[in-house]
Amino acid sequence: MNYDVIVVGSGFSGSILARKIAEECNKKVLVVEKRTHIAGNMYDRFDDHGILIQEYGPHYLNTNKYYIINFLEKYATMFKHTAKLLSFIDGNYVRLPFNFETVQQLLGSENSEQILEKLRSSFSGRDRVPILELVEHEDNDIRNYGNLLFEKAYKTYTAKQWGLSVDKIDKYVLNRVPMAMNYDERYLNKDFQYLPVQGFTKMFENMLNHENIVVKTNLNALDYITFDENKKEIFYDGNLVSSLIFTGPIDELFGLKYGPLPYRSLDIKYDYYESDSALPGEIVSYPQAIGYTRSTEYRKIMYDCSNVKGTVVATEYPMQYNPKNEIGNIPYYPVNTVESNILYEKYLKEVSKYKNLFLCGRLAEFKYYNMDVCIEHALDYFENIKEYLETHA
Numbered sequence: 001m002n003y004d005v006i007v008v009g010s011g012f013s014g015s016i017l018a019r020k021i022a023e024e025c026n027k028k029v030l031v032v033e034k035r036t037h038i039a040g041n042m043y044d045r046f047d048d049h050g051i052l053i054q055e056y057g058p059h060y061l062n063t064n065k066y067y068i069i070n071f072l073e074k075y076a077t078m079f080k081h082t083a084k085l086l087s088f089i090d091g092n093y094v095r096l097p098f099n100f101e102t103v104q105q106l107l108g109s110e111n112s113e114q115i116l117e118k119l120r121s122s123f124s125g126r127d128r129v130p131i132l133e134l135v136e137h138e139d140n141d142i143r144n145y146g147n148l149l150f151e152k153a154y155k156t157y158t159a160k161q162w163g164l165s166v167d168k169i170d171k172y173v174l175n176r177v178p179m180a181m182n183y184d185e186r187y188l189n190k191d192f193q194y195l196p197v198q199g200f201t202k203m204f205e206n207m208l209n210h211e212n213i214v215v216k217t218n219l220n221a222l223d224y225i226t227f228d229e230n231k232k233e234i235f236y237d238g239n240l241v242s243s244l245i246f247t248g249p250i251d252e253l254f255g256l257k258y259g260p261l262p263y264r265s266l267d268i269k270y271d272y273y274e275s276d277s278a279l280p281g282e283i284v285s286y287p288q289a290i291g292y293t294r295s296t297e298y299r300k301i302m303y304d305c306s307n308v309k310g311t312v313v314a315t316e317y318p319m320q321y322n323p324k325n326e327i328g329n330i331p332y333y334p335v336n337t338v339e340s341n342i343l344y345e346k347y348l349k350e351v352s353k354y355k356n357l358f359l360c361g362r363l364a365e366f367k368y369y370n371m372d373v374c375i376e377h378a379l380d381y382f383e384n385i386k387e388y389l390e391t392h393a
């Protein structure tokens with residue numbers, strides 16, 4: 001056993017930490033990945049038609065911090081891609097995020113003048129406003145419009161996505177769905193929106209390609225991890241390691257001893273079309289449809305599709321996570337509710353018993369991290385680990 005550090009999971013959190021520790025601390029790092037491939041939920045691959053599909057759903061990198069793009073450019077050539085989405089409501093395609101154009105689409109231009117004026121003056125200086133804020137607004141017209149969006153799109157989509165009624169879901173998650181207070185058509189209003197030319201997996205391959213890093217896929221780290229409560233240390237394959245960084249689900253690390261944390265999973269179904277285009281946009285959300293939430297046409301997101309024949313549409317069917325099932329066994333989203341956050345705290349107390357155990361990432365920290373936040377967090381977290389490794393060499 002020649003490793004100083006074990007990193008469990010090869011998503012953004014694990015791969016960034018592995019690379020930084022290998023390169024800047026000159027430590028030997030073993031990355032253990034349960035799936036048959038690296039890159040976690042960012043994994044993408046070319047399908048039989050030459051289309052770059054993202055196996056775990058579509059991902060757009062967007063951030064206001066250019067250093068994040070700069071960091072990723074060490075491992076991949078990036079191209080600018082501004083995501084533009086549509087939502088299918090009452091038989092019509094409307095812009096997503098809902099914006100001033102949507103007001104006219106849903107109410108008719110002739111009925112929109114007053115509400116547009118009110119929205120402008122009530123939210124002046126604000127680019128985007130969570131729909132929940134409209135629903136709770138003191139003005140009748142604004143509240144009515146908020147309720148219209150809420151009923152036609154938000155409530156049903158959210159219930160399908162999370163498998164819960166909206167009153168049960170953490171406000172942090174709910175507040176992620178905004179309305180644009182202008183005619184902005186960009187799905188995301190961050191300054192820098194990029195994708196890697198050759199896809200995410202290639203970028204991860206380059207990130208993990210370092211002489212101090214060994215990657216083992218198709219291996220469940222839980223089969224090798226043991227705890228010594230008295231010594232307050234965690235072991236890998238019977239050996240004490242200076243640190244073990246865990247980026248998988250925290251409840252599984254502790255054998256679900258307090259019960260399982262809830263995660264949401266997806267079943268993604270693919271339809272191939274011989275034409276060059278199948279949807280009116282790269283992603284269409286279907287809040288009123290039964291069973292599925294949105295469809296993605298990956299060809300429309302690709303940097304170069306000159307050699308692609310036909311097109312593929314991937315449709316997402318949210319479902320409950322169950323590690324034992326054939327479908328739905330990938331934990332995509334932590335479901336944050338009051339109860340689940342309390343349960344998470346119990347697991348967190350377990351972590352604090354072990355001085356060489358570190359948690360990082362969406363599943364380990366049971367938080368809804370977007371990529372940019374996840375990357376920033378891993379880069380910051382590295383500074384803690386670095387200090388720890390220097391003082392516990």
Ligand SMILES: Cc1cc2nc3c(=O)[nH]c(=O)nc-3n(C[C@H](O)[C@H](O)[C@H](O)COP(=O)(O)OP(=O)(O)OC[C@H]3O[C@@H](n4cnc5c(N)ncnc54)[C@H](O)[C@@H]3O)c2cc1C
Pocket residue numbers: 008009010011012013014032033034035039040041042056057058059060061062219220221222247248249332333360361362363369370371372374
């Ligand atoms: C459908 C979907 C769409 C998204 N879209 C966007 C978007 O458009 N923009 C955006 O910014 N963010 C998006 N995100 C969020 C983004 O995916 C995450 O922020 C990021 O991928 C989290 O990386 P991570 O390394 O923390 O977790 P993960 O990518 O989940 O990596 C954890 C890894 O640990 C491995 N693992 C777990 N347990 C074990 C074990 N016992 N042994 C070995 N390995 C183990 C897993 O197999 C996995 O590879 C989206 C997320 C989802 C689910």
